Amino acid sequence: MTDSTDWREAIENSRWKIDFEINHYGDLFYSLIRTHQPGKVVELGTKAGYSAYHMAHGLRENGIGGLDCYDLWENYEFNSCPKSEAEANLREFIDAGIVRLHQRNVDGLHNEYDSIDILNVDLGNHADLLEEIVMPWLPKVKELTIIEGGSVERDQVDWMEKYAKRKIKPWLDGLGEKGYKVFTFEPFPSVSLIKPK
Numbered sequence: 001m002t003d004s005t006d007w008r009e010a011i012e013n014s015r016w017k018i019d020f021e022i023n024h025y026g027d028l029f030y031s032l033i034r035t036h037q038p039g040k041v042v043e044l045g046t047k048a049g050y051s052a053y054h055m056a057h058g059l060r061e062n063g064i065g066g067l068d069c070y071d072l073w074e075n076y077e078f079n080s081c082p083k084s085e086a087e088a089n090l091r092e093f094i095d096a097g098i099v100r101l102h103q104r105n106v107d108g109l110h111n112e113y114d115s116i117d118i119l120n121v122d123l124g125n126h127a128d129l130l131e132e133i134v135m136p137w138l139p140k141v142k143e144l145t146i147i148e149g150g151s152v153e154r155d156q157v158d159w160m161e162k163y164a165k166r167k168i169k170p171w172l173d174g175l176g177e178k179g180y181k182v183f184t185f186e187p188f189p190s191v192s193l194i195k196p197k
């Protein structure tokens, strides 16, 4: 990835096709896995596998743990990529038994898990989606929930405004009253961490 001012073009030309790459969020995903030493990690929204790749790298270094990745890939009506791209990018971790890919809608998926250590949620996030998808997961997540977004800048991206999506930051602020603490890494697109108090 270059520091080109035309970062949209750089993203299109990258194998990951994701804005996490602009500010090197892979290092954060890797570090969170190394510091928390999770057994079971679940990712909702994998696309070409940028966040999954860096978390899987951390799991491999830890020597324990697995990552279940869920995405609709080519069945998603908006912006995604073919599942084969994720398979190619994550091949070494799939073959090592660290990563498993599942092509399905994540609605109701929490019912299939009793408890997990880390949840990463990146589904084209907005507050109504997070309320519906993330809230039922929170009591099942022992260590940490990671979500894409949470900064003021991320709440103002074109599609959030165009489709009048409910903003993420005020939703995160409200989690404080529900027994959770939240920390947001601000560089675009931003990443927020949710933990029980």
Ligand SMILES: C[S@@+](CC[C@H](N)C(=O)[O-])C[C@H]1O[C@@H](n2cnc3c(N)ncnc32)[C@H](O)[C@@H]1O
Residues within 6 Å of the ligand: 016, 017, 018, 020, 044, 045, 046, 047, 048, 049, 050, 051, 052, 070, 071, 072, 073, 076, 079, 080, 081, 104, 105, 106, 107, 122, 123, 124
């Ligand atoms: C922003 S991308 C994920 C980026 C990925 N975390 C990365 O690091 O490259 C969002 C993904 O969420 C998937 N998605 C959106 N809604 C979904 C749903 N209800 N069930 C499963 N996947 C969904 C889309 O197919 C898309 O690939």
